[in-house]
Amino acid sequence: MTRIDRLKQAAVKHNKPGVFTVFNSTNINYFTGFQGATALLIPEQGENMLFVGSVNYEQAKAEVKDAQVQLLKRGENIMDRIAQHTSAGKLAVDTLSIDSWRALAKAVGGEEKLEVANQLIRGLRAVKDEKEIKLIREACRIADEGMKAVAQTIRAGITERQVAAEAEYAMRKAGSDGVAFETIVVCGVCCAYPHGGAGERIIAEGDFVIADLGATYRLYRSDITRTFIAGNPNQKQIKMYETVKLAQQKAFENIKAHTLAKEADLAARRVIEDTGMGEFFVHNLGHGVGLEIHEAPILGPHSHDLLETGNVVTNEPGIYIPGYGGVRIEDTTLITENGPEKLTNTPYAH
Ligand SMILES: [Mn+2]
Structure with a gap:
């Protein structure tokens, strides 16, 4: 058909x-x-x-x-x-x-x-066929190459833009037709802005650095975020990071067919709320990815969408503390008959 x-x-x-x-x-x-x-x-x-x-x-x-x-x-x-x-x-x-x-x-x-x-x-x-899943898989593989370059590049003393440039160059070499959206690399207090761009700010020792990027492969897109700490993390940074990682894991367990999309969001939100940082998770858990970077279904507390086999969605909880910094971890995830499958696979930075 x-x-x-x-x-x-x-x-x-x-x-x-x-x-x-x-x-x-x-x-x-x-x-x-x-x-x-x-x-x-x-x-x-x-x-x-x-x-x-x-x-x-x-x-x-x-x-x-x-x-x-x-x-x-x-x-x-x-x-x-x-x-x-x-x-x-x-x-x-x-x-x-x-x-x-x-x-x-x-x-x-x-x-x-x-x-x-x-x-x-x-x-x-919202429901991808085999051909689409193949293309998204490739877009995710390319994004992983970009994130690998980010991990190798980040250190105190270089600018956000330099990191973004290395990521985009690596993705191009790996077969990307172009970025899936404007690459985000933010450091320090600017990590509190979820859509912070990538500018001339210089990464300092001890900074959080958030890199959010994606590739486009034959019109299909991918989306991944990793948070790094340039140097040694402090206790507060560790707590924020571990909380987001756990929230992502709890959400992942709820990203399955025949489940309301808001359940995954609520599972992540509960973890963050339990640490008293709930007010700092200022966006939805995730969104569908395909021909567009943001499409159905929506994984948010007010969503009425029902998850189905063939959905490709992001799982991206975050904590953003104004004047301090932020953490976000994101993976593009396919819903199969047997449960969720992560399509982006860059190891966590911490
Ligand atoms: Mn996203």
């Missing part, structure tokens, strides 16, 4: 309109394997249509198998083209800007003919 067939099946199951227009380029790529189309129209019956501008038209014709490629001429209105194929009934769409939503509504005869059904695609993309 193709991914488009699975979307049609999900639409019937959830009572959504039979005609679907996909606008988000990552979603289009998920269904067709092609980047650079304007819209994918999936009718109830008949051929799927991929609308492509002249710049990518020839390439699309050569590469796309699951849809008929239609030329979208320059200056032509995509919404009018879609309207030509959706005469009766409602039209489901994934995501649109407000302006585009209004233009589509006008073309099809009113907003009441449109329905947002992005949740269906979100659900499909």
